[in-house]
Amino acid sequence: MHNDAAKTALIDAGRWVANKGWVPATGGNFSIRTEHGFVVTASGHDKGNLQPEHFLELDAHGVIVAGSGKPSAETELHLKLYALKPSTRCILHTHSVAATVLSRFIQGDTFSVTGYEMQKSLSGVTTHLEPLNIAIFDNDQDIARLADVVAKHHATTPVVHGVLIRGHGLYAMGDSVFETRRHIEGLEFLFACELERIKLEGTR
Template sequence: MQNHAAKSALIETGHWISQRGWVPATGGNFSIRTDSGFVVTASGYHKGYLEPGHFLELCADGQITAGNGIPSAETALHLMLYQLSPNTECVLHTHSVAATTLSRFIGDDTLRIEGYEMQKSLRGIDSHLTPLHIAIFDNDQDIERLALRVADHHTTTPVVHGVLIRGHGLYAMGHSVAETRRHIEGLEFLFTCELERIKLEGTR
C-alpha cells in the first residue's frame, strides 16, 4: 500500500473507531505496513479527527523518513507485532472501557473466552466451542521492555488477533485494515459480553 492510501485508510478508520467511543481524548495509535515501511499516527492527536499531517512515515527498520510531530512511544510495540507476524498489515490500538476494565479484572495473564458465536468473526475460529485466548500483559512505561515480553510470549503462544495491556487497552492486528477492524469489532463485542456476564454472576 502506498503511504497516501495508508493515511486515508487510517483517517477513515479513526473516525469509525472514535464514533464507537474506543479512543477517547487523544488515546490510541494506529499503523499500517506500506510498500516503503510503515505509516503511524503521531502523538497527541484525537483519532476521530485525523488529517494527513498527523502521521509519520517510517522505513522498514522503524526510522522516521517523513512527517512532523513526535511518534508515540508505543510505536515500538507496533513494530514488534509486525516483526512477530510478517503477514500482519495493520495494528490498531484502542482504549475502550470494556477492554481496559476487563484487563484489570482478570488476574491471570490470559483472557479465555468460549461459547460465543461472535468468536467466528476472528480469523481461524470456526466454532463457538473453539476457545479464544488473548494474552494480557502488565502495563509498562518502558515500551521496548513491554515489546520484548510480548515477543517472549509469542515464542510459545503465537499472538494472532491481538493483545491486551492491563489497564490500558487492546492492540488488534490483522492481515489487512478490513480484517483488523473486524477483529476489533468482534473482540470489543466479546469483551462487553464477558463484562456483562461477570456482573450478572455477581448478582446471583
C-alpha cells in the same frame, strides 16, 4: 499499499473507532505496513479527526523519513508485533472501557472465552466450541521491555489477533485494515458480553 492510501485508510478507521467511543481524548495509536515501511499516527491527536499531516512515515527499520510531530511512545510495540507476525498489515490500538476494565479484573495472563458465536468473527476461528484466548500483559512505561515480554510469549504461544495491555487497552492486528477493524469489533463484542456476564454473576 502506498503511504497516501495508508493515511486515508487510517483516517477512516479513526473516525469509525472514535464513533464507537473506543479512543477517548487523544488516546490510541494506529499503523499500517506500506510498500516501503510503515505509516503511524503522531502523538497527541484526536483519532476521530485525523488529517494527513498527523502521520509519520517510517522506513522498513522504523526510522522516521517524513512527517512532523512526535511518534507515539508505543510505536516500538507496533513494530515488534509486525515483526512477530509478518503477514500483519494493520495494527489499531484502542482504549475501550470493556477492554480496559476486563484486563484489570482478570487476575491471570489470558482473556479466555468460549461459547460465543461471535468468536468466528476472528480469522481462523471456525467454531464457538473452542476457547478463544487473548494474552494480557502488565502495562509498562518502558515500551522496549514490554515489547520483549510480548516477543518471549509469542515464542511459545503465537500472537494472532492481538493483545491486551492491563489497564491500557487492546492492540488488534490483521492482514488488512478491514480484517483489523473486524477483529476489533468482534473482540469488543466479546469483551462487552463477558463484562455483562461478570456483573450478572455478582447479583446472584
